[in-house]
Amino acid sequence: MADFSVENIVWTQVLRETFGESVELEDEDGRIEVYDIAAEFEVDGQGYAILVQPDRSAEEYEVLRIVKESDGSLKLATVDDDEEWENVSELYDELTFPEGDED
Known part of the structure; x- marks a missing residue:
């Protein structure tokens, strides 16, 4: 199991280098939605992307896995494991909204 702690984060830029500052995702109904890349990082070699819609609060975000296909x-991909999603979400919150900044 990955150790989801700040010390184990490796910041990456693979999505931004490939797609720019935003990505288009298709929902279940076939609609295309644009998301800004808020952050991307690896934990124990697994890449994650934090995406936000431009018209939404930064506190409302999507957590997705970055998967490298065999062709590069x-x-x-959706994070289906609830515990993994929660761990990545809490880690991002810790990085973005540090304790003590709420004053």
């Missing part, structure tokens, strides 16, 4: 292309 990148895709984003």
Whole structure:
């Protein structure tokens, strides 16, 4: 199991280098939605992307896995494991909204 702590984060830029500052995702109904890349990082070699819609609060975000295909292309995958999603979300919150900044 990955150690989801700040010390184990490796910041990456693979999505930004590939797609720019935003990505387009297709929802279940086939609609295309644009998301800004808020952050991307690896924990124990697994890449994660934090995406926000431009018209939403920065506190409302999507957590997705960055998956490298055998041909070298990148895709984003849903984090289906609730514990993994929660760990990545809490880690991002810790990095973005440090304790003590609420004053």
